[in-house]
Amino acid sequence: xxxxxxHGRGGQGVVTAAELFSVAAFFDGKYAQAFPSFGSxxxxxPVTAFCRISNAKIRSHEPVSHPNVVIIQDSTLLLHVDVFSxxxxxxYVLINSTxxxxxxxxxxxCSTLPEGHCRVIPVSEIAMQHxxxxxVNTGLVAGFAKLTGSLSKLxxxxxxxxxxxxxxxxxxxxxxxxxxxxxxx
Amino acid sequence: MKQQIEGxxxxxxxxxxxxxxxxxxxxxxxxxxxxxxxxxxxxxxEVGTCQFLNVESEFAALSVLIGASAMGARAYTATTSQxxxxxxxxxxxxxGLGLPIVMTIAxxxxxxxxxxxxxxxxxxxxxxxxxxxxxxxxxxxxxDLHIQAFRLAEELSCPVMVCMDGYILTHAFExxxxxxxxxxxxxxxxxxxxxxxxxLNPISIGAMVGPDAFMEVRxxxxxxxxxxxxxxxxxxxxxxxxxxxxxxxxxESYHTEGAETIIVALGSVNGTIKDAIDELRLAGLSxxxxxxxxxxxxxxxxxxxxxxxxxxxxVIEKDLAVGxxxxxxxxxxxxxxxxxxxxxTVIAGLGGRxxxxxxxxxxxxxxxxxxxxEPHFLDLNWNAVNDEFVRQQKKRRSGxxxxxxxxxxxxxxxxxGQ
Numbered sequence: 172x173x174x175x176x177x178h179g180r181g182g183q184g185v186v187t188a189a190e191l192f193s194v195a196a197f198f199d200g201k202y203a204q205a206f207p208s209f210g211s212x213x214x215x216x217p218v219t220a221f222c223r224i225s226n227a228k229i230r231s232h233e234p235v236s237h238p239n240v241v242i243i244q245d246s247t248l249l250l251h252v253d254v255f256s257x258x259x260x261x262x263y264v265l266i267n268s269t270x271x272x273x274x275x276x277x278x279x280x281c282s283t284l285p286e287g288h289c290r291v292i293p294v295s296e297i298a299m300q301h302x303x304x305x306x307v308n309t310g311l312v313a314g315f316a317k318l319t320g321s322l323s324k325l326x327x328x329x330x331x332x333x334x335x336x337x338x339x340x341x342x343x344x345x346x347x348x349x350x351x352x353x354x355x356x
Numbered sequence: 357m358k359q360q361i362e363g364x365x366x367x368x369x370x371x372x373x374x375x376x377x378x379x380x381x382x383x384x385x386x387x388x389x390x391x392x393x394x395x396x397x398x399x400x401x402e403v404g405t406c407q408f409l410n411v412e413s414e415f416a417a418l419s420v421l422i423g424a425s426a427m428g429a430r431a432y433t434a435t436t437s438q439x440x441x442x443x444x445x446x447x448x449x450x451x452g453l454g455l456p457i458v459m460t461i462a463x464x465x466x467x468x469x470x471x472x473x474x475x476x477x478x479x480x481x482x483x484x485x486x487x488x489x490x491x492x493x494x495x496x497x498x499x500d501l502h503i504q505a506f507r508l509a510e511e512l513s514c515p516v517m518v519c520m521d522g523y524i525l526t527h528a529f530e531x532x533x534x535x536x537x538x539x540x541x542x543x544x545x546x547x548x549x550x551x552x553x554x555x556l557n558p559i560s561i562g563a564m565v566g567p568d569a570f571m572e573v574r575x576x577x578x579x580x581x582x583x584x585x586x587x588x589x590x591x592x593x594x595x596x597x598x599x600x601x602x603x604x605x606x607x608e609s610y611h612t613e614g615a616e617t618i619i620v621a622l623g624s625v626n627g628t629i630k631d632a633i634d635e636l637r638l639a640g641l642s643x644x645x646x647x648x649x650x651x652x653x654x655x656x657x658x659x660x661x662x663x664x665x666x667x668x669x670x671v672i673e674k675d676l677a678v679g680x681x682x683x684x685x686x687x688x689x690x691x692x693x694x695x696x697x698x699x700x701t702v703i704a705g706l707g708g709r710x711x712x713x714x715x716x717x718x719x720x721x722x723x724x725x726x727x728x729x730e731p732h733f734l735d736l737n738w739n740a741v742n743d744e745f746v747r748q749q750k751k752r753r754s755g756x757x758x759x760x761x762x763x764x765x766x767x768x769x770x771x772x773g774q
Contacts, residue, residue, distance in 0.1 A: 186527075189529070190362070190529050193360050193529045193530075194360045194529070196360075197358075197359075197360035197531060202531055203360060203529070203530075203531070204528060204529065204530050205528065205529040206523070206524070206527060206528040206529070207523070207527055229530075229627075230494075230627035230628070230630050230631055231627055231628045231631050231713060232494075232521070232524050232525075232528075232624040232625065232627050232628055233628050233710055233711060233712045233713055234710050234712075236712065
């Protein structure tokens with residue numbers, strides 16, 4: 172069982188990201204479950220969503236407290252939310268930022284994880300180039316797929332095309348291609 | 357066809373396949389995605405001649421459906437929480453009139469204090485209104501129960517609530533095997549009402565019944581519900597035959613054969629409970645579980661048969677009868693009254709409090725070793741409760757509890773790991 176926790180701010184699309192993870196996993200022939208942690212949602216407020224991916228049927232409906240992967244859509248959350256809570260010792264961290272792990276002051280924590288498991292990708296900038304909007308969920312799903320190797324690129328592309336058909340899907344496919352060029356995974 | 361789909365979308369898809377003729381809905385979280393999707397489908401002409409009415413309240417929604425159903429139309433709505441309570445009078449009327457309306461309840465807590473998250477307080481408040489109440493464990497079952505609900509409601513001429521946990525199911529993307537329109541048509545015959553308002557043959561329904569006959573009318577309602585137990589099993593078996601999977605029915609047993617301890621629950625927590633049971637059995641504990649699918653009518657006899665050799669029952673319930681304790685545990689106690697076993701009540705998951713597998717494992721171990729106080733409140737923050745007791749002893753105007761307690765537990769934290 173692979174468990175993902177996505178941290179973002181209201182409006183950034185943590186729920187859509189979790190949905191894309193689960194749909195891509197479904198296209199890979201796996202079982203998946205994606206769900207949000209609803210609070211009193213407001214634009215900009217910290218929000219979380221979860222995804223479980225498994226080779227076996229998923230029965231549990233408890234929230235994810237021990238994720239294998241933490242994805243951070245907005246690096247300013249590092250200051251306010253205990254984003255690494257419960258993360259597995261072999262876990263992965265993927266942060267959307269233009270800054271380095273050192274500049275984000277998470278290097279110390281990341282050094283407790285295996286080499287290369289903690290990565291930063293400037294997904295907002297990539298999205299701005301292709302969409303003209305800082306929507307980061309498709310880029311981060313692609314980043315996760317490349318970093319962990321637990322989703323195929325084909326299924327990620329298919330899930331994105333299903334969610335955003337037509338022109339928007341093609342623009343997002345460019346984001347995926349750009350993220351796959353990053354030196355991660 | 358198998359799809360990775362949100363629970364609400366899956367339910368809306370299958371409700372549309374059931375060819376409702378009138379839907380009257382008022383949006384309320386966490387039911388909103390269901391009725392939004394249905395209104396779009398109706399507008400797009402995907403639901404035949406179905407009329408979708410945007411009404412001014414939940415009371416209006418069900419009142420419209422009472423009229424529609426009495427005219428012989430297949431009628432559907434969905435609501436939750438305060439919305440269900442706001443339509444309470446109409447809920448009892450639809451039950452008493454035996455109108456086969458189907459209503460989804462996206463289960464949510466009832467205020468005050470206001471809380472939009474999941475528990476079963478809303479359905480429980482309407483448990484004795486004469487509706488059949490079916491509870492879904494996952495989104496596959498939620499989908500399947502809706503198809504069964506229309507068939508059951510119309511066969512018996514009795515309204516049915518399909519209860520699915522708000523957010524936990526309504527907003528979760530899971531693998532769902534969605535039936536096709538043809539499959540639903542094969543399973544669900546056209547609606548043949550037992551009573552119809554017809555201008556050519558005018559009758560009244562809902563006439564006053566006096567003390568000389570009211571008891572008999574109520575007895576017959578009770579008798580119909582008791583007979584419905586057989587129909588619920590039969591409807592679920594017919595579903596199994598056609599679709600190849602078990603969904604609904606009266607109850608589902610998991611490792612209950614020879615089990616000393618049996619956990620009982622309604623809804624989505626049953627999945628987590630099954631995982632907990634696997635862990636406990638690996639550790640050598642003799643534990644099983646019963647998922648109650650049909651809460652009203654309550655399957656007293658079927659339940660008795662499953663638990664008769666057990667030593668103890670733990671009812672984990674997402675509701676609270678203030679001043680008494682458990683609601684489901686009362687039904688359970690009645691079903692086991694002549695058996696030498698202990699029934700313990702665990703109140704859990706109120707207002708969206710997470711029920712982790714680890715807490716279930718811990719409480720089962722405690723219950724087996726020492727027993728539990730009655731009722732037990734799972735993962736209650738006793739520090740916050742005791743602080744409030746101290747405040748109240750200090751002065752009369754000690755402040756509002758719904759303000760004090762969040763202050764004690766700290767700022768509203770993002771539910772990391774909860």
